[in-house]
Amino acid sequence: MTVSWNTRVLHTKSPFGIARWTHSEYPRTFVHFEHGGVTGRGEAAPNAFYGENRATVEAALPPLSAHLHDPWDWEALEAALSRTFPHGHPSVKCALEMAALEACALEAGLPVWKLLGLSSKAVPESSYTISIAELPEMERQAREATAQGYRILKVKLGTDRDVPILETLRAAAPQATLRVDANAAWTRSQAKRMLAVLEACGVELLEQPLPAADLEGHAELRRVSPLPLVADESLHDRSTVPALARAFDAVNLKIAKLGGPLQALHTARTARALGMNVMIGCMIESSLGISASVHLAGLADWVDLDGALLLADDPYEGLEWQGGQVTRPTQAGWGVRERA
Structure with a gap:
């Protein structure tokens, strides 16, 4: 069982503007969870409005990913992530939850839905x-x-x-x-x-x-x-x-x-x-x-x-x-x- 991740900077086809800002570059961190011969994947898409960026994602992943053990115990994973960081880091929690869910779905041979x-x-x-x-x-x-x-x-x-x-x-x-x-x-x-x-x-x-x-x-x-x-x-x-x-x-x-x-x-x-x-x-x-x-x-x-x-x-x-x-x-x- 291993958890790894890498960050890539993605680019929009043209600058993407909303009322608060305009950006063209979006760092996204991809998580891979190897368990029982399958690999579940997740994506962390941080947004500064909610207090996240590339640095916070990469800092939060080591302590949070340590809780990813049994991919089927979703309640325990949620509780552990919340105990570690009761508030904040939602995109990191999302990536880990995604990885756990896909590992289960691959083991079961089913789409996640x-x-x-x-x-x-x-x-x-x-x-x-x-x-x-x-x-x-x-x-x-x-x-x-x-x-x-x-x-x-x-x-x-x-x-x-x-x-x-x-x-x-x-x-x-x-x-x-x-x-x-x-x-x-x-x-x-x-x-x-x-x-x-x-x-x-x-x-x-x-x-x-x-x-x-x-x-x-x-x-x-x-x-x-x-x-x-x-x-x-x-x-x-x-x-x-x-x-x-x-x-x-x-x-x-x-x-x-x-x-x-x-x-x-x-x-x-x-x-x-x-x-x-x-x-x-x-x-x-x-x-x-x-x-x-x-x-x-x-x-x-x-x-x-x-x-x-x-x-x-x-x-x-x-x-x-x-x-x-x-x-x-x-x-x-x-x-x-x-x-x-």
Whole structure:
């Protein structure tokens, strides 16, 4: 039994901009867990908003990976990871949980979704993200995406140009379903002013309009919004879901920030119990990390799993895409392989 890892810097095809920052390089750490003749794999996709980066991942892996023994004892692994670091390092915990789950699935000869007893129904169609850039560039992104068969566009906002951006993209992609993500950049008054624009442009949903801690503001906005509000930055772990249910209509579940696929599964079930809708989302990740979310995606009302599609140098392959429609893997494990 051995645990090893390596870090690679992945690059997006073009700079990826949101309200907080624009990046082109994404360090991702890949974990390999050899046990009983099989190798389970996981990916750590750190995000600075949640206090992680390459250095924190590489520092946390030695003490956390020491707890990866019996891949079948998922509860013990979760408890040990939480004891070591009660808070923080969710992407590292995610990578280790992914590796344990794939080791079990490979031993059983099953895809992970089947090992977990999840639904075989078709994965909802994914959105494709139009990131913040100069307006002609965003328009180009939208036209190119729709020409490639993507029928749902997720538009990043949170600028002083939000109205012309949205109106331009609606004109550029008149048949596309639009979703908007402000990444916590709006004030309460901005958000209220934007509601009419969103409705006029036929936007389907609004993700995280206000700062993460402003649950009161989100609850107030929800009361007047014609669109469902989806929590992303406000969601930290499943214990925060009951408070979010009073301010949002749905939660966006990302395994890299929740601590792994099992943690996302627990969070989805809590959200459902509270009457919330569920989105399965992602970071900028390779197809290894995305595949883990695809295995869970039958649980979702909406899917945003384009992270690997935005990469110029995805080190994994095997997911089958037709536009925004991905096919759930049927091979044992995660169903992806490293590129030769």
